[in-house]
Amino acid sequence: MSYSDVPAKGPSGDIVGKPRRNATETRFYLTNEFGLIALIVIFALAFKFTTEGFFSAFNLFTLGRIAAVNIMIGLAMMVVVITGGLNLAVGAIGVCAAMTCGYLIEVVGLPWPLAILSAVALGALLGFINGWTSVRTGLHSFIITLATMSIFFGVMIFLTRAESYRALPPVFAAFGRLKLLGLFSPLLLVSLLAALLLGYLYNLTAVGREMLTAGAKPEAAEMSGINVGRIFIYCHMLSGALAACAALMLVARNGAAIPSMAGQLGQDWLLIAFLGPVLGGTLLAGGKASVLGTCLGAFLVTMLTSGLLLLQLGDFWIQSFLGLLLLAAVLMDKTRRTFLARRNMA
Amino acid sequence: MNGSLANAVRSDWFGPLLVTIVAVAIVGGFNPSFLSPLNIQVLLLAIAVNGLIAFSQMLIIAIGQMNLSVGAIGGLCAIVFAGMMDAWHVPASLAALSALSLGVICGVINGFLIARTGISAFVITLASLSVYKGINLGITHAQPFYNISDGVKSIGQGAIFGIIPWLMLPTMAVGLALWFMLNRQPIGRFILAVGGNQHAAELSGISIANTVVIVHALSGFLAALAGLLLVARLQMGQPTIGDDWLILSFAAPVIGGAVLAGGHVSVPATLLGVVIVAIITQALVLFDIDPFLVQVVLGAMILAAVGANRFRESRLSRNLKRL
Numbered sequence: 001m002s003y004s005d006v007p008a009k010g011p012s013g014d015i016v017g018k019p020r021r022n023a024t025e026t027r028f029y030l031t032n033e034f035g036l037i038a039l040i041v042i043f044a045l046a047f048k049f050t051t052e053g054f055f056s057a058f059n060l061f062t063l064g065r066i067a068a069v070n071i072m073i074g075l076a077m078m079v080v081v082i083t084g085g086l087n088l089a090v091g092a093i094g095v096c097a098a099m100t101c102g103y104l105i106e107v108v109g110l111p112w113p114l115a116i117l118s119a120v121a122l123g124a125l126l127g128f129i130n131g132w133t134s135v136r137t138g139l140h141s142f143i144i145t146l147a148t149m150s151i152f153f154g155v156m157i158f159l160t161r162a163e164s165y166r167a168l169p170p171v172f173a174a175f176g177r178l179k180l181l182g183l184f185s186p187l188l189l190v191s192l193l194a195a196l197l198l199g200y201l202y203n204l205t206a207v208g209r210e211m212l213t214a215g216a217k218p219e220a221a222e223m224s225g226i227n228v229g230r231i232f233i234y235c236h237m238l239s240g241a242l243a244a245c246a247a248l249m250l251v252a253r254n255g256a257a258i259p260s261m262a263g264q265l266g267q268d269w270l271l272i273a274f275l276g277p278v279l280g281g282t283l284l285a286g287g288k289a290s291v292l293g294t295c296l297g298a299f300l301v302t303m304l305t306s307g308l309l310l311l312q313l314g315d316f317w318i319q320s321f322l323g324l325l326l327l328a329a330v331l332m333d334k335t336r337r338t339f340l341a342r343r344n345m346a
Numbered sequence: 347m348n349g350s351l352a353n354a355v356r357s358d359w360f361g362p363l364l365v366t367i368v369a370v371a372i373v374g375g376f377n378p379s380f381l382s383p384l385n386i387q388v389l390l391l392a393i394a395v396n397g398l399i400a401f402s403q404m405l406i407i408a409i410g411q412m413n414l415s416v417g418a419i420g421g422l423c424a425i426v427f428a429g430m431m432d433a434w435h436v437p438a439s440l441a442a443l444s445a446l447s448l449g450v451i452c453g454v455i456n457g458f459l460i461a462r463t464g465i466s467a468f469v470i471t472l473a474s475l476s477v478y479k480g481i482n483l484g485i486t487h488a489q490p491f492y493n494i495s496d497g498v499k500s501i502g503q504g505a506i507f508g509i510i511p512w513l514m515l516p517t518m519a520v521g522l523a524l525w526f527m528l529n530r531q532p533i534g535r536f537i538l539a540v541g542g543n544q545h546a547a548e549l550s551g552i553s554i555a556n557t558v559v560i561v562h563a564l565s566g567f568l569a570a571l572a573g574l575l576l577v578a579r580l581q582m583g584q585p586t587i588g589d590d591w592l593i594l595s596f597a598a599p600v601i602g603g604a605v606l607a608g609g610h611v612s613v614p615a616t617l618l619g620v621v622i623v624a625i626i627t628q629a630l631v632l633f634d635i636d637p638f639l640v641q642v643v644l645g646a647m648i649l650a651a652v653g654a655n656r657f658r659e660s661r662l663s664r665n666l667k668r669l
Contacts, residue, residue: 086468133649137652137653137656138656139606139652139656140606142412142468142606143596143600143606143648143652144649144652146592146593146596146645146648147593147645147646147648147649147652148645148649149593149645150593150641150642150644150645150648151641151642151645151646151649153641154638154639154640154641154642154643154644154645155642157638157641158636158638158639158642161638162638264589264590265590265592265593265641267589267592270472271472271475271476274469274472278469284466284468284469314484316480316483316484316487316488317480317481317483317484318480319476319477319479319480319483320476320477320478320479320480320481320484321480322476322480323472323473323474323475323476323477323478323479323480324473324477326469326472326473326476327459327470327473327474327477330463330465330469330470330473331463331465334463334464334465
């Protein structure tokens with residue numbers, strides 16, 4: 001309590017309670033989540049007045065559909081980032097899972113719920129390969145997932161001959177086109193469900209707490225009896241499964257499983273995958289997850305992209321803009337952290 | 347055992363050299379057209395460009411960081427080079443100079459942000475990757491520049507004695523200069539010291555920030571140079587240049603025994619890594635194996651190389667303990 005001179009200036013006599021509340025309030029205003037909500041509101045209002053039809057039912061529906069996939073991609077990266085590692089192969093795993101789903105339905109003739117389950121299981125399996133290799137060799141997941149992203153994508157493109165699966169059952173496209181209350185895409189509900197489950201995992205289950213502990217301080221976690229290697233493998237499997245879900249949602253949106261839907265080697269997903277968690281305040285060093293922040297971050301990015309496209313500022317510049325946004329986000333986060341540390345609030 | 351031979355066996359370049367010789371022997375044995383002058387020229391062309399890409403990443407690995415924006419810088423400089431010649435009819439030399447300076451500037455921006463903010467190189471270069479790539483797309487609208495000067499075109503096609511492409515010369519010069527810098531110059535030793543142990547380097551009076559900025563500037567310069575060579579080779583400025591450099595840029599240094607934590611890289615071994623990648627890619631074409639599998643092979647080679655490096659490290663440390 002080195003700065004207890006703050007309450008003395010306060011009008012009321014509640015000296016003990018006041019500084020706490022002030023600190024809590026300031027801290028709340030300085031959280032990523034509050035900043036993101038403020039930014040979302042500000043930009044939504046800005047787009048409302050500068051563009052035509054930003055709040056039209058159609059645009060809100062499209063926005064929700066794109067945001068749903070972006071949130072899922074962000075979550076897929078977040079669950080690995082909390083271990084202090086990363087997963088460059090999210091895009092490659094996602095495409096592999098989506099193509100498997102298409103193959104199982106079109107060629108093998110599996111019913112679609114089974115095909116979806118198998119695709120998610122494949123995502124988890126590929127994630128397991130990443131995690132196991134990284135834990136067993138003791139190498140950083142950066143180089144491992146860089147290599148596996150090339151391998152997964154190469155095998156997928158070799159097996160599919162770069163052909164799409166377009167004759168999917170109408171359920172997929174119908175789910176992608178479904179409008180709840182004429183506004184919301186059910187895809188958004190899927191992402192929200194995933195986010196809620198992750199929130200439950202990290203806050204209320206032993207495994208989730210162990211993931212956070214192992215990410216924050218692997219040595220200390222190991223000494224307190226946590227099998228850190230196994231926990232890291234779980235995180236990678238979770239990431240693979242979430243990446244598969246994101247790709248399947250994309251299939252529902254496109255109505256087809258397309259090998260190029262995440263770009264060359266799945267690299268197109270990388271920026272959005274990091275934007276969500278980083279904007280949301282997930283520490284890249286590991287040990288801290290913000291599920292709500294990741295969702296808000298991914299939503300903000302989607303909204304900005306959509307608004308800028310509506311403003312017709314030239315869609316080729318969007319990518320530069322997203323890069324600058326990531327830079328601004330990390331710089332602001334750095335400043336915020338320094339500020340909190342200086343005032344002993346972190 | 348002979349001391350110098352034992353030293354050679356333990357060096358970084360010995361393993362890759364062995365693999366290179368074996369690969370040449372096997373591929374050449376099964377398919378003699380592999381050693382035809384035309385094929386060797388194609389191989390050397392690939393090595394010329396890929397060598398620069400690998401060196402660009404190798405320098406960053408030397409200080410224990412990574413540069414995801416190598417491809418984006420190369421692509422941006424390539425289209426600026428071609429675009430200045432196409433749209434403004436700038437002489438090739440001036441266009442090349444501007445493009446190379448742009449590469450240095452891009453690198454300095456990366457280095458400055460990393461050194462000043464202390465944010466991880468991964469995030470900074472991921473962000474700058476999309477900024478540079480976005481500028482590239484904003485300028486080109488994804489359309490190539492075709493009208494580049496005839497001089498550049500003839501350099502791209504020409505070869506000394508009909509076998510060594512002209513484009514090989516810059517790469518060899520860069521390789522020699524880098525070797526000289528890393529082994530004989532103070533700045534080279536500073537770079538390796540910062541990569542080996544940043545804290546110790548700082549305590550011995552090396553400016554970490556300056557070293558980081560210089561390394562990133564050099565990396566940007568080499569990426570830009572690779573972009574220019576590719577324009578000369580393709581005879582046009584394509585906006586997609588650099589899109590597929592990421593995996594390759596890491597594969598060659600890692601095959602060459604570079605330690606990703608920093609402090610240990612080898613110029614000749616990295617070049618041999620490039621040669622191995624080129625030979626295997628070429629072999630897949632010669633034996634009519636699916637070109638789609640190149641990605642799989644590249645990924646597998648990275649995994650194999652990091653595994654082998656790990657094994658070598660642990661054996662070395664065990665040997666040291668026994669002493």
